[in-house]
Every structure is written in C-alpha cells, then in structure tokens.
Amino acid sequence: MAATTTDKQPRRKRQSMLAKGEQRLAYWLLVPTLVIILAIAFYPLGSVFYSSLTDDTFASETETSFVGLQNYSELLSLTFVELDPALDDNGQPVINPDTGEAEYQSPVEALPREPRRYREVFTFGLFGSQYVLGATDADFILAIVDTLVFTVSTIALEVVIGLGIALVLNQPFRGRGVMRAAMLVPWAILTAVSSRIWEWMFIDTRAGFFNVVFQNLGFSDGQTPFLADESFQLPAAIIIDVWKTTPFMALLLLAGLALIPDEMYEAAEVDGASKWNQFKSITFPLLKPTLAVALVFRTLDALRVFDLFQIVFAQRKYSMASFAYYELIDRQRLGYSSAASVVIFFMITIFAIFYIRGLGLANDD
C-alpha cells in the first residue's frame, strides 16, 4: 500500500509537470497570434472609439478637442417633416398640369436649418400627405439605406440562384467537372477587376454591352447612364455582386447537398413523394445548417462592401464603408470617419449576434 502511493506520487508529479509544460508551450504558441490580433484589431479599434469622440483631422495644425457624441449626432440625426401643399399667388393649391397631382413645397423650405441644417434624404407619400425624411448628414443615412437594400437583395438573389445552380449541378451528367471548374472563375477574378469589367459593360453608350442589349430589346435609345442614373445604380451594383458571389454560395450548397444520402431520396421516391415535396421535406431541412453559415458570412461581407462601390461609383453613391473612406481620405476628417466606422462596427456586430442567435448556430456545436 505504502509502496504504491510512493510509487504513484512521483508519477502524478511527473504528469502534472508534463501538463504544465504542455500548458506553457500552448501559451507560447498562441502568443504571436494574440499579439498580432491585439496590435491590429483591438488597439486600433480602441483608438477609433476614442477618436470618434474628437474632432481630429489629418494634416492640420489645429488642436484636437474632445467633442463628446457630436460626431454621432451629426451622422445620425433624422427628422420627418410633413410638406405643406404648394400655394399659388391666390392661395390656391398648385396642381401639376402633367400628372394632375398636387404639388408640395420644396423639402429645403420645410426642413429645419437651426441649430443644424437638415438635408433631404428622400420624400414619400403616406395617407395622402407628403413627407420628407431629413438628415444632418443625408449622405451617410442614404449610405446606410443603400447598403441595407444592397445586402438584402444580393443575399436573397444569391440564395435563390445559388440554390438553383447547386441543384442542377448536383445531378449526374457528363461535363460536371467542367461546370464546377467554370463556377470558380467569377470567384477567382479579383473584385477590383470584376468591378472594372462590369463598369465597362455598363458604360453609357452603345459601346457597352448592356446599352446594346437594352436598345435591341427596345427599352432605351442605347444611351442609358446606368452608373450615374439614381434608379439604375443599386440594381447595377446588385447584379455585379450577385455575379461575383453566387458561385461561392452555389459551391457551399453543393458541398452541403453532397452530404445528403441518396437513400433518403430513393425512399421518398418509393413512397411516391413529388420532387417538390422531396425538396421541401428532405433537401431544404438538411441543407439548412449549410445555408445558415453561408448566410452569415455573406451578410457580413455585403454589409461592409467597399471595392465595388468605390470603383464603380466613386462619390456618386456611397456604401457605408466607402463613405467612411471618403471622409477619411478626401475630407481628412479623422474623428468623423471614426464615428462612421464605429456605427458600421456596431451594425455588423448586431447583425452577427442576431443571426447566430436566430439561426441557432450557437447550440450547433
């Protein structure tokens, strides 16, 4: 008895020393990663938070001062104002002779100017009245709206088209390998390059592919300025992004489809289930985890979109990220740009948490 305990004691000691050694090794191996993450993520993030509370600018001699939440209130202040009907000299409401609708005062007149000037983001009609949404920084509010519309539309289209492509390519046919290889082409093209290619395809003369197509279909005279015209800008951006990222979505879904055993379909076939019912009760539920992860990654990507907007639109239309970039580089407003970055950071974080909770990824492991 005594012998065994004395025998066990050093062994346990040796084991715990081994464990300690292992622990120490693990820390040493993790140090480089953690130091780098600290240096390029946490430290700059902290300094962004701090400078978002100041009026710091680049390349200027003026003293930086602490301004509290002023940057945020300038970025995010909104107001809704009801527009009064426009009256002519006799006090009668003006009716537009072309459309037969009542005209309203211009939003500039209606929006408050003191203490800060509000600009028009957009106007809209509701229950027979006309309203205007004003913001102290209309560009940023519009960038948020546009980025959200862009995100929702691209993700929806990518899922639908990506799922379609994945279901087609999941069938056995000759040349499947070639098709899968072709799927990697848009993914392999640099975003900057694909943006330039599409910019050229969207050019505002018939030298551009889309104007040729539009003219041949009789939609336009072949001079449509797709990238300058407000009503075409977002659809163009959505097409470009959908083209670039749908193959990625399709590849992920294809990998997910490969995990579904064929026997399940065979059994369903024997039971006489229709193809649609098979999709509804086998394919979709089993694909959901894959779809969920793909959705999270794509949404976070789309929310921080920069390359496409900066290259194709420059300052004609902002995404949230390109707005922050131009505030920093063109207007040198370090503090203000930082505040925009913080807003983006929180929006993305909220999305990530919401998604992970909502899709039940957290209890997946």
Place this chain on the structure above:
Amino acid sequence: MTDVTAGNTIATPKPQGVVTEAELASRRRRRRIWNKIGFWALLILIAVFLLFPFYWAINSSLKTEPQLRMTPATFIPRDPGTGDISITWQNYKSAFQNDTFITAIINSTIVAVSVTIIALVIGSFAGFALGKLRFRGKTPSLYLILSMTMFPQVAVLTGLYAVILNFNIPAIPSMILSYMLFTLPFTVWVLTAFFQQLPSDLLQSAQVDGATPFQSFRMILLPLTAPALVTTGLLAFIAAVNEYLFALTFTTIEPSARTVPVAIALFTGQVARQEPFGEIMAAAVLVTIPLIALVLIFQKRIIGGLTAGAVKG
C-alpha cells in the same frame, strides 16, 4: 428546378382513359427527351452567366481604340470599315510597358507571399495549440479567434492609418501586417480543425519516445498537415491579392507601393485621355489568367478548404 432532373426521373403515369402500353412508353420517352433538353439549356444558361463577363473583357482587350468606340459594340473584334474579324495585341503590349502596372504586380506578389507565409507559420502554431494541447483558457481563445473572422476591416481603418502615419511605416509592411486581420483568424480556425482530426496517439507515442511536444509538432504533425497548409495558404494568398480597402488607403501618399487591385482601379493609359478601357481589360485579363490557372489546378483543395472554413466553421 428539381423537376428538370436528367434521365433518372421516373414519370409517374396518371390514370387517364385507356392508353396502350406502347403509347405510354413513347409519351414517357418524349418527356424524358424534353427534360434532357431543358436540363442542358439550363446548364448552358448557367455557363453563359458565369463566363460571359470574362469573355467580354477578353473581347474588349483585343480591340483597338476605334473598335472599342464602335456602336453597337461587337461580340468579336471586327474591323469598323469592312466588318471582318480583326484583333490587335496592342493593349497587351501597352499593359506590359506600363511601369505602374508591372510594379503593382511585383508589389502584390511581395505582399501576398509574405502574408501567406506569416499567416501559415503563426497560424499553425496557434492551430496546434488549440487543436492538440490541453491548457486553461482554450475555449475563450477559440471564441476570440472565431469572432475575429467576422471583424469588419473598415472598423479599424482610421486607427491603423493614424498609427502608420505617426510611425512613418512604409505602405508595403503596413499592408503585410494589417492583412493578418483577415488571414490569421481564418488560418488558425481551419488548422485548428485539422489538428483536431489527427489522432492523439501520434502525439502520445512521440512523447513516450522522449520527444518534447514541440518536437512532435515539428517532426510528426506538421508534415501531416501539408495538404491543409496548401489549401489554407492558397485561400489566404487569394484573399491578400484581392484586398483593396487597406491597399488603397495606405498607398494614398505612396503611389509606388500600389498593389494590383489599386492599380487596376486607378488605371490611366500611356496617353492620358479618357479611361483606356482596352488597356484596362488587357491588364484585367493578364492578372486574372494566372489566378484562374492557380484556382483550377487546386480546384478540389479549394472547394474542400472553403467548405472547411464555412460549412463547418
């Protein structure tokens, strides 16, 4: 969409009146043929959707300036006068003579190769620790790194740029260091998963033989991870070549350090008039071909890596 499955679809015969066996069989055959035609039409549609923009870039890159200005644009380079097919290599020649573009290729190579190597070395250390060693604080470290894969770059843009300007760090090292933000968490995450798969016996038997954990990592486990290293390295490389936000910002005051995406985005021709789209398309094709070749060679690994990184992320 599932309805267009090829020949393996078994049409369920509906009881309708009196139909002979032969008639049924021919109806079934006809339906099968239509299904097949529909399926291939769909495939062709998908292929055109995937490849057309790149085809359009190649097409435009082979046109002269007058050919590019032809309206309506032609689907193959044609002579404006006669309408015969005529191609030119002038845009490619100009692209090769464009110093900014050549420098950009060199810069991109330096940046992307360094990023890949550093991310792999450091990432495999962390991946080994997280995947195979027992220590306190493992779960928080894993969550920290997973959350870093979702980190938006733009959130640290101003902070990093201020540091770079304060310390006068040149643009290329700045890019290499800052690209760790999106490559390192990814490599750590994938390599951790890979190390976890390796049997623990390997490590234990090496320890019994007197090897230290680090020796067994270097001599036994690392060689086994070579395939995973190739895959993650490739994905890190492509991500680094693709990066635009930091590259554009950090090279604002140092144009000689511009990488390929920045050079392509800001491309100006030898003769600065309008935007030289012929030359831009030639440059676009030139940088895309090696990338496509790389991706196609490592096709299987890339798909595997993407799935490892995302499907079971």
